[in-house]
Amino acid sequence: MAREIPLLQAINEALHLAMQSDPDVILLGEDVAGGSGRADQGIEEAWGGVMGATKGLYKAFGPGRVRDTPISEMGFLGAAVGAAATGLRPVVELMFMDFIGVAFDPLLNQAAKLRYMFGGKARVPLTVRTLIGAGLRAAAQHSQTLYGITTSIPGLKTVCPSNPADAKGLLLAAIRDDDPVIFCEPKSILFASGPCPEGEHVVPIGKAALAREGSDVTLVGVGRTVHVALEAAQALAREGTSAEVLDLRSLSPLDEDAILTSLAKTGRLVVIDEAPPRCGIASDVAALCVDRGFDLLNGPVKRVTAPHAPVPFSPVLEDAYVPSAAHVLAAVREIG
Amino acid sequence: MELPRQRLLDAYRSMRRIRAFEDKLSELVTAGKLAGFLHLYAGEEAVAVGVAAHLSDRDTFASTHRGHGHCIAKGVEIRGMMAELFGRSTGLCKGKGGSMHIADLDRGMLGANGIVGAGIPLAVGAALTAQVKRSGGVSVAFFGDGASNQGQFHESLNLAAIWKLPVLFVAENNGYGEATPNEYASSVPDVATRATGYGIPGVIADGMDFFDVFEKAGTAIERARRGEGPTLLECKTYRFYGHYLGDNLAYRRKEEAEEVRQTRDPLDLFERRTAGEGWLAGDELRSIDAEVASEIEEAVSYAESSPFPTPADVTTDVYVRY
Numbered sequence: 001m002a003r004e005i006p007l008l009q010a011i012n013e014a015l016h017l018a019m020q021s022d023p024d025v026i027l028l029g030e031d032v033a034g035g036s037g038r039a040d041q042g043i044e045e046a047w048g049g050v051m052g053a054t055k056g057l058y059k060a061f062g063p064g065r066v067r068d069t070p071i072s073e074m075g076f077l078g079a080a081v082g083a084a085a086t087g088l089r090p091v092v093e094l095m096f097m098d099f100i101g102v103a104f105d106p107l108l109n110q111a112a113k114l115r116y117m118f119g120g121k122a123r124v125p126l127t128v129r130t131l132i133g134a135g136l137r138a139a140a141q142h143s144q145t146l147y148g149i150t151t152s153i154p155g156l157k158t159v160c161p162s163n164p165a166d167a168k169g170l171l172l173a174a175i176r177d178d179d180p181v182i183f184c185e186p187k188s189i190l191f192a193s194g195p196c197p198e199g200e201h202v203v204p205i206g207k208a209a210l211a212r213e214g215s216d217v218t219l220v221g222v223g224r225t226v227h228v229a230l231e232a233a234q235a236l237a238r239e240g241t242s243a244e245v246l247d248l249r250s251l252s253p254l255d256e257d258a259i260l261t262s263l264a265k266t267g268r269l270v271v272i273d274e275a276p277p278r279c280g281i282a283s284d285v286a287a288l289c290v291d292r293g294f295d296l297l298n299g300p301v302k303r304v305t306a307p308h309a310p311v312p313f314s315p316v317l318e319d320a321y322v323p324s325a326a327h328v329l330a331a332v333r334e335i336g
Numbered sequence: 337m338e339l340p341r342q343r344l345l346d347a348y349r350s351m352r353r354i355r356a357f358e359d360k361l362s363e364l365v366t367a368g369k370l371a372g373f374l375h376l377y378a379g380e381e382a383v384a385v386g387v388a389a390h391l392s393d394r395d396t397f398a399s400t401h402r403g404h405g406h407c408i409a410k411g412v413e414i415r416g417m418m419a420e421l422f423g424r425s426t427g428l429c430k431g432k433g434g435s436m437h438i439a440d441l442d443r444g445m446l447g448a449n450g451i452v453g454a455g456i457p458l459a460v461g462a463a464l465t466a467q468v469k470r471s472g473g474v475s476v477a478f479f480g481d482g483a484s485n486q487g488q489f490h491e492s493l494n495l496a497a498i499w500k501l502p503v504l505f506v507a508e509n510n511g512y513g514e515a516t517p518n519e520y521a522s523s524v525p526d527v528a529t530r531a532t533g534y535g536i537p538g539v540i541a542d543g544m545d546f547f548d549v550f551e552k553a554g555t556a557i558e559r560a561r562r563g564e565g566p567t568l569l570e571c572k573t574y575r576f577y578g579h580y581l582g583d584n585l586a587y588r589r590k591e592e593a594e595e596v597r598q599t600r601d602p603l604d605l606f607e608r609r610t611a612g613e614g615w616l617a618g619d620e621l622r623s624i625d626a627e628v629a630s631e632i633e634e635a636v637s638y639a640e641s642s643p644f645p646t647p648a649d650v651t652t653d654v655y656v657r658y
């Protein structure tokens with residue numbers, strides 16, 4: 001595990017591995033190659049994805065399996081669902097999750113429901129990779145954390161890694177999963193490096209990970225907020241409070257047992273989420289603690305989330321918008 | 337165009353099955369035996385059957401809320417369909433889908449669809465599978481005139497055109513999107529006109545005439561199989577029962593439907609043509625009618641005597657594994 005690579009490169013490695021090991025895996029999305037149709041001018045793979053996640057795949061696997069799409073999310077997501085139901089294993093790049101608005105039906109009413117509506121006779125092995133979260137000063141329509149939407153839909157699975165090793169392992173698991181999986185890529189940590197195994201590395205969907213052990217309070221995070229929790233845990237350690245940090249990794253299925261096990265140990269819990277507070281993961285985790293873990297609680301469950309507001313542009317405003325370690329410390333102090 | 341006798345008889349049987357199935361559903365609803373929303377295909381039989389006559393199980397249909405006809409034309413088992421409509425565990429979808437979600441992937445039937453326009457990109461995806469896997473398969477998207485105003489229609493035509501996918505877009509223009517006439521809802525009277533915007537052939541067929549649909553669909557399907565890309569085939573047709581069973585039909589003159597039933601019923605047109613040309617005899621068709629009638633009765637008995645699903649089935653089949 002000595003090797004450290006950026007999260008983005010871990011995604012790229014997983015895509016290479018998945019496409020090498022299974023000819024049914026194809027890649028669709030806007031500019032996943034870039035510059036398509038200009039090979040006669042010596043132009044090939046101009047971008048390799050807007051962030052570079054798909055670099056090298058077009059050259060390795062060709063235009064049949066790595067396809068630039070028009071800016072037509074509903075069309076190509078719908079086609080990906082149809083392709084998945086008929087024998088391919090498509091990986092779609094939905095450039096920013098904010099664009100789900102123009103492409104929702106294929107996810108909400110098709111991918112999520114075909115298997116059920118058909119009495120278990122269909123499989124939709126579709127993976128949708130999509131960028132989430134604030135941090136790039138991209139403002140209200142390119143910065144949202146919308147995984148709560150897909151998490152709420154039965155038939156879809158939703159995962160969100162916080163580090164390169166999990167990004168690689170969860171993406172490989174997602175692509176090889178026979179159900180549709182939404183794979184969320186927090187854009188603020190895409191370029192952050194961390195240890196990541198070479199070669200095959202699969203992380204099972206549905207399992208949370210302990211990012212730090214502790215005994216006084218549980219901090220639950222997902223994606224970027226795992227790092228916020230870890231930063232807060234360090235500060236708390238200096239004050240003599242031992243915080244445990246749980247990285248959810250998978251939002252649907254949710255590892256309820258891992259949350260309750262940690263709660264049983266600490267008796268106090270703060271959940272940190274970059275999404276706004278209503279009908280989201282933070283509320284879900286809080287409800288779980290009250291519903292199934294009431295007797296374990298030594299104080300109220302605290303939710304640290306973004307406010308009920310769109311993501312603002314000005315760096316000053318955006319920095320104030322996202323949950324920070326200071327917010328977490330304040331929440332921990334409130335529950336003693 | 338003359339077809340081998342057996343193919344003519346098969347086509348007639350398929351159209352009669354659809355008509356008898358839909359008429360039976362109307363009876364069953366009147367008798368209070370069926371629940372849910374039913375959109376009947378009666379009147380449009382020549383479209384599904386004229387297209388399906390060119391296809392086999394390796395080819396795919398993506399259908400609409402008015403999907404029974406596409407299922408039957410594609411060879412989906414009638415008993416399983418009827419049991420599904422009765423909400424029984426022996427239904428094709430174990431009673432979980434109902435009328436708007438009947439599917440049978442083994443027959444290449446990618447499902448009826450409750451969302452107007454949503455089947456179109458699914459058919460594009462099935463065509464993408466055929467292209468990537470080089471299966472030689474063709475897929476067909478059926479949709480109504482109403483769906484031609486949906487974004488999914490336009491995005492799908494563009495995508496299929498740029499990738500030259502083996503897909504046939506079949507617009508079943510029955511004149512109405514729900515209760516709104518197409519001449520009000522669409523900027524052009526002919527859906528086929530819209531093919532021009534995507535650089536693909538746009539063809540109009542008489543959707544009440546099996547032979548016209550058969551011929552034009554055949555040309556388009558051959559083109560698709562040769563790798564030359566999609567065609568938009570508009571079939572002018574008519575829905576005898578209105579949008580759904582129970583529709584008050586106040587948006588159309590009473591005489592309108594009666595006139596179409598009297599003069600343009602696709603089964604009558606088929607019989608007139610095949611008798612006139614001396615291809616088929618009337619008594620052959622009557623014996624098919626009788627066989628189909630008992631097949632439908634048998635399907636109803638099968639459905640009515642089948643068990644319901646159990647409450648525990650509510651949460652099965654959501655995922656392959658969760």
